[in-house]
Amino acid sequence: MKVRCNNCMAVFDEEDITVDDNDKEHCPECGAEGYLMDLTDRRTYVHELKIAPSFLTSVKAGFKRAEFRKEDDRTFRVCDEIILKGYDAYFNRYTGDECRVTITHIMRHSDFEAIPEGWAILSIEVVE
Numbered sequence: 001m002k003v004r005c006n007n008c009m010a011v012f013d014e015e016d017i018t019v020d021d022n023d024k025e026h027c028p029e030c031g032a033e034g035y036l037m038d039l040t041d042r043r044t045y046v047h048e049l050k051i052a053p054s055f056l057t058s059v060k061a062g063f064k065r066a067e068f069r070k071e072d073d074r075t076f077r078v079c080d081e082i083i084l085k086g087y088d089a090y091f092n093r094y095t096g097d098e099c100r101v102t103i104t105h106i107m108r109h110s111d112f113e114a115i116p117e118g119w120a121i122l123s124i125e126v127v128e
Contacts, residue, residue, distance in 0.1 A: 006078040006106070007032035014038075033110050037077065045080045050087035053095055059084060060099050060126065067122045071108075076120055078103055081127065100127040 001014045005027035016028045017036065026033050049069070051059070058064035067084075069076070080103045086095035105123035109115045 001038060004037050005029060005032060005035050006037055007035040007111070034108060035078075035106075045077065046083060047074060047076070047080060048083045048085060050094075051084040053086045053088060053097065056084055056086045056095075056097055056099060059101065059124070062126065065124055067124055069120055069122060071118055071120050076103055076106055076122055078106060082122075082124065101125060102127055 002011055003014050003017065004011045008027060008030035010027060010029035012028055018026045018028055018031075020026060020033075024033050025036055027035060049067075051067075055064060067082070082101050082103065084099045084101060086097035087093070088095055101124040103122050104125050107115060107121040107123075109117045109119070115121060
């Protein structure tokens with residue numbers, strides 16, 4: 001089976017994956033953990049997430065191209081889609097406005113220590 005590292009974009013055979021003492025898989029090219037994607041698994045997951053209306057407007061206009069999100073109940077992958085749903089926290093309700101985006105890159109604590117464990121910075125692109 002072919003595998004791709006979504007960090008360095010290298011493609012290699014599954015047998016080439018390195019495994020550390022904690023049974024975590026790493027890319028044989030760049031050494032990154034958590035970026036490996038089975039190329040035979042072409043499923044794209046769709047996540048629905050709340051977003052403040054002002055941030056949603058900025059995403060739709062193309063000014064806001066990243067999301068800082070907790071990965072406590074889900075794991076994000078490159079190519080996953082997110083439906084960002086406008087949510088007014090003051091009135092505790094959805095606004096009805098939404099935007100569909102694709103994850104183009106993910107950065108986690110293992111990439112940059114300033115990112116807290118369990119959180120990710122998602123680079124996003126609006127789906128036309």
